[in-house]
Amino acid sequence: MNIFSRIRRIPFWSWIWFILGALYFILPLYATVNFSLRMERGVIGFKAYAKAFEDPEFIRTFLYSNALALTTIIVSIILIVPTAYWIRLRLPEARRIVEFITLLPFVVPAIILVFGLIRIYSSPINIPFTDTTLLQPLTTFEVGTDILIVAGYVVLGLPYMYRSVDTGMRTVDVRTLTEAAQSLGASWFTIIVRVILPNIRAALLSGALLTFAIVVGEVTLASFLGVPAFGPYLFLLGQHRAYEPAALSFASFLLTWVVMGLIQLFTGGQEQIAGAH
Amino acid sequence: MTHLALKNVSKHFGDFTAVSDFNLDVKKGEFVSFLGPSGCGKTTTLRMIAGFEIPSSGSISIDGADITNKAPSQRNVGMVFQSYALFPNMTVAQNIGFGLRIRKEKEADVAERVKEMLSIIHLENKADSYPYQLSGGQMQRVALARALAIRPEVLLLDEPLSALDAKIRISLRAEIRSIQQKLGITAIYVTHDQEEALSLSDRIVVMRDGEMDQVGTPFQIYNFPTTVFVANFVGTLNNASAEVVDPAKGVISIDGVHFESAVDLKDRKKGDKVRVAIRPERFNFVSQEKKANIVDCKIENITFLGSIVRIQIMIGNSKFYMDTFNNPFLELPKIGDKDQVTCSREAVLVLDE
Known part of the structure; x- marks a missing residue:
């Protein structure tokens, strides 16, 4: 059956709902793009984009947020993949508890999280009943603050990353693949790196993309921890300028879609393999 | 001489006894089938030999060396699963060579062994195919080659033909037997299909409720059952x-x-x-x-x-x-x-x- 005859078979009302849904997403996007192109009176052009990209602060905050996002993704993978794997393999009874924990960021707002982090890590942590300092206040130096914000972002991205990884593991028979690898002499590390990770690559990339999107646009944690991130920069820009924030928002949106397209491109075959299992 | 020995092996899951006082000596190159209905303990016994379950009591040894508490990766036991368990991200050749690369064998030796195994299973032209491009029978032959490539002490087969259709099942079981005899490898085969057990095995262990009901050659088991259960279950x-x-x-x-x-x-x-x-x-x-x-x-x-x-x-x-x-x-x-x-x-x- 070719694509046209398939399209013809889709019911009328399905088309109506699809068009309404598409308009709901496309109209605001169109308005943003349209607005961002009208910086000069009576002229349609890319001046707002040029001005936004010229600002050295944009490059600095954008690169910084990207670095934070990458670090968050790496830490999340190191933390979540073995956890989800172990729960699926050996501790299925712990699954509900872990799922509940991963949903907490939806219930506890980011403002509570950041105040908690500042409250605990802005004073030195001593070994109990001694004067020996175990940890200097993390908020007092740059690397310390970076550690805090990455930790916060790992928590914020937890629901997305855990769910993606868990869903990915559901599509492959983790237990049997593990046992097959074990019987062939593989260690736990080898099993995770060479058998499990490659087979949940698509799920990992989806989780990573969502985490990336959250981190790059995040404002609350970055503002209160006082780091030069892209979210607060965009927020400030929005308070003082009109056209550049619209241009940058659309540029971020475009970047996200390019990344998604690349993921689709590189993982198309992978999904086929997992699906055929 | 005894190659694989299970002595007084039992396995309990809480109050449930999956395997009780299991004793078996298997000679080198022998093909032994565990036959019984679902829940009789045959797969649990196989998994204890593989190391995926640790016996609650008793011991398992290969060539006299105790392997009861050894990790599965340290036992040099090949396993073939009902669901094939091929690594979806690897080609047929990579699947077969996986165990050898884990053992850090030279790449030239790995390539040679993979070629040899592909020729044994008659899939030379599928070396670069991915599992999803193979039929069920082909996937199981690759799984068999992968398990045999590491030259295991014992080959364990957990209902390897259950997921295949009747014709493939019959041709593949003959192929499994012929490869096992050609390589002279000790094999333990779990099945609930009496015809499979009768046609493949040197000896059959008929199991019921975690216990061995009768052990004997297919001829003995079929013609001279010693219990009503064996008599009813086989044939x-x-x-x-x-x-x-x-x-x-x-x-x-x-x-x-x-x-x-x-x-x-x-x-x-x-x-x-x-x-x-x-x-x-x-x-x-x-x-x-x-x-x-x-x-x-x-x-x-x-x-x-x-x-x-x-x-x-x-x-x-x-x-x-x-x-x-x-x-x-x-x-x-x-x-x-x-x-x-x-x-x-x-x-x-x-x-x-």
């Missing part, structure tokens, strides 16, 4: 309640119809209740062949099974089946006919009630 079997009439002469009575048995009944008394088991193919019509145990019967039903015709007969008040080869030139009796059937004394097995 089709008639069995009926009977009473010992004359222990010295081996005479028993089924609903007043006397049968002579070759089984020694000297340690039983007249009037003892026993079970009698007779394979359907051991009956013959008296008109065809005269033997001992000539008894009256009534034809109840006739079922055509291709090469065999199964006839349901009533002897006394007990229902029996008899199998006869399909011979188009021989007239079959009609339903409702009264006739006489016969079977040899050796065909009449006497088991505990």
Whole structure:
């Protein structure tokens, strides 16, 4: 059956709902793009984009947020993949508890999280009943603050990353693949790196993309921890300028879609393999 | 000499006993099947040999070396799974070479071994294919090659043919047996399919409720079952309640119809209740062949099974089946006919009630 005859078979009302849904997403996007192109009176052009990209602060905050996002993704993978794997393999009874924990960021707002982090890590942590300092206040130096914000972002991205990884593991028979690898002499590390990770690559990339999107646009944690991130920069820009924030928002949106397209491109075959299992 | 030994092996999951006091010595190059219904403990026993389960008590050894508590990766035991368990992200060649690369063998040696294994399973042209591009039978052959590539001490097969269709199953089981004999590898095969066990094995362990019911060659298991369970589970079997009439002469009575048995009944008394088991193919019509145990019967039903015709007969008040080869030139009796059937004394097995 070719694509046209398939399209013809889709019911009328399905088309109506699809068009309404598409308009709901496309109209605001169109308005943003349209607005961002009208910086000069009576002229349609890319001046707002040029001005936004010229600002050295944009490059600095954008690169910084990207670095934070990458670090968050790496830490999340190191933390979540073995956890989800172990729960699926050996501790299925712990699954509900872990799922509940991963949903907490939806219930506890980011403002509570950041105040908690500042409250605990802005004073030195001593070994109990001694004067020996175990940890200097993390908020007092740059690397310390970076550690805090990455930790916060790992928590914020937890629901997305855990769910993606868990869903990915559901599509492959983790237990049997593990046992097959074990019987062939593989260690736990080898099993995770060479058998499990490659087979949940698509799920990992989806989780990573969502985490990336959250981190790059995040404002609350970055503002209160006082780091030069892209979210607060965009927020400030929005308070003082009109056209550049619209241009940058659309540029971020475009970047996200390019990344998604690349993921689709590189993982198309992978999904086929997992699906055929 | 014993290659694989299981001594007093038991496995409990909480209050549930999955395997109880399992003892087995397997010689090098022997093909042993664990046969039994679901939940009889056969897979648990196999998984204990593989190291995926640790026995609650008892020991497992290979060539005298205790492996009871060794990690699965340290046992050098190859395993073939029902669901193939091929790594979806790797090609056929990469799957087969996986265990060798884990052992850090030279790349040239790995390539050589992979080529050899591909030739054994007749899939030389599929080296670069991914598992999703193979049929079920091909995937299982790759899984077998992958398990054999590491030159395991013991090959474990956990219902490897269950997911395949009937024709592939028959051809692949012959292939498995031929590869096992060619390589002289010790193999343990788990199945609930009696035909598979009978056709493949040097010895069969029939299991029930976590215990070994009978161990023997396929010939012994089929022809001389020692328990009612084995008699019923392996092949089709008639069995009926009977009473010992004359222990010295081996005479028993089924609903007043006397049968002579070759089984020694000297340690039983007249009037003892026993079970009698007779394979359907051991009956013959008296008109065809005269033997001992000539008894009256009534034809109840006739079922055509291709090469065999199964006839349901009533002897006394007990229902029996008899199998006869399909011979188009021989007239079959009609339903409702009264006739006489016969079977040899050796065909009449006497088991505990």
